[in-house]
Amino acid sequence: MVSTNYAPEHAGIGPYATQIAEHWAAPDGGGAEVHVLAGMPHYPSWRLDPAYRGMWRAEERRAGVTVHRRRHTVPPRQTALRRALFEASVLAHGLVAAPRIRPDAVVAQMPSLAGGVIGARVAARHHVPYIPVVQDLMGAAAAQSGIRGGDRAAAVAGAAEAYALKRATLVGVIHETFVDKVAAMGVDRGRIRLVPNWSHVARPSRPREETRARLGWNRERTVVLHSGNMGLKQGLDVLVEAARRDPSVLIVLMGDGNQRERLRLLAADVPNLEFAPPAGDAEFPDVLAAADVLAVTQRASVLDMSIPSKLTSYFAAGRPVIASVAAEGGTAQEVVRSEAGLLVAPEDPEAFLKAVRALAQDPEAADELGARGPAYVTAHLSREAGLSRMSALLAEALDTTTRGADPVGSDAWGVPRT
Known part of the structure; x- marks a missing residue:
């Protein structure tokens, strides 16, 4: 998995990436050998976690998952240029120092542009299925951000997203509102799957x-x-x-x-x-x-x-x-x-x-x-249902590649294609 955000980050995409990876590593989720290429914890404060200060690279084990961390810039204030430098630093360090393993499949959490491109390149290098999961699209976000240089950033982000998505075996989207936008980037609708997020927190326990x-x-x-x-x-x-x-x-x-x-x-x-x-x-x-x-x-x-x-x-x-x-x-x-x-x-x-x-x-x-x-x-929105959908998405991508043909009909969990 390529995900710039990962535990101990507790907001945004990090908890979803973490729960997916830990589920696949757990015995009841398949007991797979799971590696995650992640950034240094910094979200949502956009300040580097002090525990990782001074580190360029790190490898750690978290709940059965091997996490490979690579240093990148952390812009405390958002501008188009600073966001571009952030993505460029994630991309450069991730490509130069990708984990030395041969994966069976590569899953990338987007909107990280760098993560999407890294995932596509690593999967192509090893000739294995590539599955980006669209949590958001940076191109649209940059266009609406109101930050200086947003229009130019949107064009660059859109091109990077199209590069990553068109190379996917299957594309997961967390909401049906993404389908048209992903299809407009040149992705066959038959390759798009709906994999909604879930509630990743426990229920209240105190009065x-x-x-x-x-x-x-x-x-x-x-x-x-x-x-x-x-x-x-x-x-x-x-x-x-x-x-x-x-x-x-x-x-x-x-x-x-x-x-x-x-x-x-x-x-x-x-x-x-x-x-x-x-x-x-x-x-x-x-x-x-x-x-x-x-x-x-x-x-x-x-x-x-x-x-x-x-x-x-x-x-x-x-x-x-x-x-x-x-x-x-x-x-x-x-x-x-x-x-x-x-x-x-x-x-x-x-x-x-x-x-x-x-x-x-x-x-x-x-x-x-x-x-x-x-x-x-x-x-x-139960966690069990969400993780089951993610496992089915991965299984379908592996099966599609093994058969050498695009899947037809319903997706792997019986839901008609979007």
């Missing part, structure tokens, strides 16, 4: 009131929690402005990211907006469940096809979601499909507050919305 008391959240106050990356794409200014407009609502931004300090300055005069460090894995589900509302936000200019990993965690927590996102994106579609939350227009603090107040005034309706989240996870 809500106990956790609220520990966190200092007044039981009479409405608490809105946003957990995860604080980047440009999230457009978290809307939550700062919402807090400024309604002092009775406590808004908590939990996590890290390259916009955290800017948001701190923006909210310096807003006493009812708090910043919290990322919660540990053990307490994370309980912290989510202790909030009254869980928020997911995106900038109005972002039509995001991907599903943020926070959303599957939100559903598992059993609290209502308010999604301040474009109605046509993947996040909005999942919220509607789950019936576990409300949609509001992006970057509209008044619309966001109106939804918060509606839920606060009708606790029974809020609890009913929240209860649909765990039910949706059980029916569609």
Whole structure:
């Protein structure tokens, strides 16, 4: 597996890559010899984990998986040039110092452009199946990022993605909204498989009131929690402005990211907006469940096809979601499909507050919305189902290569082709 992000990173793509690799290495997942070519832990803070400071290369064993780490740049501030240097450093070091093993198959987690290209090249070198899994597409993200040089970066990213995807045996996509975009890059639709992400966190284990008391959240106050990356794409200014407009609502931004300090300055005069460090894995589900509302936000200019990993965690927590996102994106579609939350227009603090107040005034309706989240996870987003789909994708790619022909009909787990 090629995945720039991997454990101990606990947000974004890292947990999915880790759980897939560890599943394949475990006896009940096949007991395979699994190697991961990864970067140095840095996400979501975009700061190098101190434990890896000074390392150029490292090899470690984690839960039966051999992880090969290669050094790369870590840009604390995102610009098109710095992101390009980041990807170039991942690509150069990964190609020059790829693990000296002969794989039976290569799986790459995208949107890492470098990871996609490395995966394609390593698979071609050894004449083995190559399976990229599209978690997001950097070309579209760069075009919508608002960072300087975004259009040029989008063109370069799109070309790199097309290079990697067209060389795939099969392409996994985490949501159906990616299918048309991947096909537009020249990938035969018959090679595209839907492999949705799953809820990778445990269910809450402690009473809500106990956790609220520990966190200092007044039981009479409405608490809105946003957990995860604080980047440009999230457009978290809307939550700062919402807090400024309604002092009775406590808004908590939990996590890290390259916009955290800017948001701190923006909210310096807003006493009812708090910043919290990322919660540990053990307490994370309980912290989510202790909030009254869980928020997911995106900038109005972002039509995001991907599903943020926070959303599957939100559903598992059993609290209502308010999604301040474009109605046509993947996040909005999942919220509607789950019936576990409300949609509001992006970057509209008044619309966001109106939804918060509606839920606060009708606790029974809020609890009913929240209860649909765990039910949706059980029916569609369980870890067992997600890992089974990934194993089936790998098995189908190996079988396709062995037979020397493209598969036809249904995919390996009986779902008609997209």
